Amino acid sequence: MPVSMYAVSVPTFQKHLHALDGILDKAMAYAVAKKIDPATLLKARLYPDMFDVTRQVQAACDFAKSAAARLANVEAPSHPDTETTFAELKERIAKTLAFLATLKPEQMDGSEDRVLTIKVGPNDMTFAGRDYLLHFALPNFYFHCTTAYGILRHNGLEIGKRDFMRRV
Amino acid sequence: MPVSMYAVSVPTFQKHLHALDGILDKAMAYAVAKKIDPATLLKARLYPDMFDVTRQVQAACDFAKSAAARLANVEAPSHPDTETTFAELKERIAKTLAFLATLKPEQMDGSEDRVLTIKVGPNDMTFAGRDYLLHFALPNFYFHCTTAYGILRHNGLEIGKRDFMRRV
Numbered sequence: 001m002p003v004s005m006y007a008v009s010v011p012t013f014q015k016h017l018h019a020l021d022g023i024l025d026k027a028m029a030y031a032v033a034k035k036i037d038p039a040t041l042l043k044a045r046l047y048p049d050m051f052d053v054t055r056q057v058q059a060a061c062d063f064a065k066s067a068a069a070r071l072a073n074v075e076a077p078s079h080p081d082t083e084t085t086f087a088e089l090k091e092r093i094a095k096t097l098a099f100l101a102t103l104k105p106e107q108m109d110g111s112e113d114r115v116l117t118i119k120v121g122p123n124d125m126t127f128a129g130r131d132y133l134l135h136f137a138l139p140n141f142y143f144h145c146t147t148a149y150g151i152l153r154h155n156g157l158e159i160g161k162r163d164f165m166r167r168v
Numbered sequence: 169m170p171v172s173m174y175a176v177s178v179p180t181f182q183k184h185l186h187a188l189d190g191i192l193d194k195a196m197a198y199a200v201a202k203k204i205d206p207a208t209l210l211k212a213r214l215y216p217d218m219f220d221v222t223r224q225v226q227a228a229c230d231f232a233k234s235a236a237a238r239l240a241n242v243e244a245p246s247h248p249d250t251e252t253t254f255a256e257l258k259e260r261i262a263k264t265l266a267f268l269a270t271l272k273p274e275q276m277d278g279s280e281d282r283v284l285t286i287k288v289g290p291n292d293m294t295f296a297g298r299d300y301l302l303h304f305a306l307p308n309f310y311f312h313c314t315t316a317y318g319i320l321r322h323n324g325l326e327i328g329k330r331d332f333m334r335r336v
Contacts (some may be wrong), residue, residue, distance in 0.1 A: 001169040003280055003298055012302060046214070046322040112171055130171055134180060139333060142310035150318045154214040165307060 005071055005112050008128045013064035014100055015079055016145045018071035019166035020060060021093045021161055025151060027053075030087045030157050038086055044151050055081070060141055061096040066102055068136030070128055071115055072107035083155035173239055173280050174273035177301055181232035182268055184313045187334035188228060189261045191317060191327055195221075196254045198325050203217070206254055212319050224316035225257045228309055229264040235305035236268055238284055239297055240275035 031038045045052040051059065058081050069076035077099050083089045111129040116134070118125055125135060149164050195228050199206045213220040219227065222244055237244035245267050251257045279297040286300070295304060317332050 002172045003176060003302070004170045007298065008176060008302060010172060012307075015303065016307065017187065046318050047324070050321060130175065134171070134176060135183065136333075137178075138306070139310060140308060140329075143314050143329070143332060146311050146314035147318055150214050150315055153218060154322070156215070161308075161311070164311060165304075 004105055005108040005129065005133060008043070009108070009137070010068055010100050010103060010105075010124060012138070013068060013141065013167055014097060015134055016141070017061065017064060017093050017097055017100075019164060020057060020145055020148060021090055022166065023152060023163050024057070024086050024090055026092075026159055027152050027157055027165065031086075031090070034156075039084070041152065041155060041157075042084070042086065042089070044155050045149070046151055048153065051144075051147070053148055053151050054083060054089060056091075056151065058083065058092065060144035061092050061146065063141040063144065065096050065099055066118075066167045067133060068103055070105045070118070071111040071133060073114075074103070074107070075112070117168075173276040173297065173301060174271070176278070177239060177305070178236055178268050178271060178273075178304070181236060181309065181336055182265060184309070184332075185229065185232060185261050185265055185268075187332060188225060188313055188316060189258055190334065191305060191320060191325075191331050192225070192254050192258055192261075194331065195320050195325050196328055199254075207252070209325075210252070210257070211252065212323050214315070214319055214322065219315070221311075221316055221319050222251060222257065223256075224312045224319065226251065226260065228312035228316065230310040231305055231312065233264050233267055234286075235301060235309070236271055238286070239279040239301060240271045241279070241282075242271070242275070247333050276281055312331065 028038065031041055041053045061079065065076050065079070065142045077093060077095070079095055083092050096144055114129045116127050116129055116132050151161065153159060195209055196206065199209055210222045211220045229247065233244050233247070245263070247260060249262055251260050282297045284295050284297055284300050318326065321327060
């Protein structure tokens with residue numbers, strides 16, 4: 001049988017949030033080893049008007065949390081963007097994973113055809129659940145996970161595709 | 169009904185390859201406007217041991233082509249990595265899109281449970297089709313699309329999430 005909305009969403013979010021958590025561990029250790037102020041790494045970005053590492057991690061968490069909540073038709077917990085340390089970002093990931101773990105596959109049954117309206121900047125966007133997941137939530141989630149990885153790589157952190165894919 | 173393997177794969181690949189093509193158009197125009205040798209942009213990378221823009225685009229095309237071919241159980245066309253110009257990379261994308269356009273949704277029916285074995289470096293990896301698509305092909309595809317975008321952004325190209333998402 002075809003794939004369920006749950007299978008396309010939650011396990012992907014879980015896998016790559018765990019991967020991101022592992023990358024943050026390596027970045028913390030790298031900052032210590034190289035005597036880099038951790039805040040310098042967390043504020044690194046690829047261009048002045050792009051998000052820094054902190055915002056990339058927050059955005060990845062938020063796309064995962066919001067997508068899963070909308071598809072399961074439950075309220076997403078509120079996670080204000082207040083993190084300023086690696087430990088706090090890891091806690092943000094942990095809270096997101098804890099929320100994802102509360103969701104059951106059957107809560108998303110039928111969400112593929114449910115019409116969702118979301119705010120993107122000043123605009124409303126309306127999607128069928130299927131299109132929202134495949135063409136909005138997933139690409140955005142991957143975008144921010146990949147860019148967090150790319151910024152840290154650019155700053156000399158020795159990680160590889162294996163860390164991004166969490167192939168253990 | 170849940171989502172089909174085709175719906176999760178081919179339209180995603182098509183959308184983001186079109187987006188990448190549009191980003192390459194903007195990068196070509198940027199090189200002309202700023203009198204940058206196009207080869208300099210194509211060889212840009214975020215770290216010496218990461219892929220440059222050219223290889224990121226080739227890899228995005230290859231993950232799309234191989235995944236679609238494996239799931240549809242057909243032979244993928246061979247596209248050697250010989251591109252050295254923006255025009256040639258756009259042609260590579262066009263060939264990949266032309267191949268994707270030949271595939272019919274029903275060719276992928278049942279591929280979610282088919283067992284696939286692929287070579288990753290020196291190793292064989294074995295997956296159910298569902299896991300191969302969701303946890304190997306899609307993250308790799310998005311990784312390379314995002315990193316091509318990130319390298320060009322880092323080099324001053326004025327593009328935004330709208331270009332990545334091909335929101336037109």
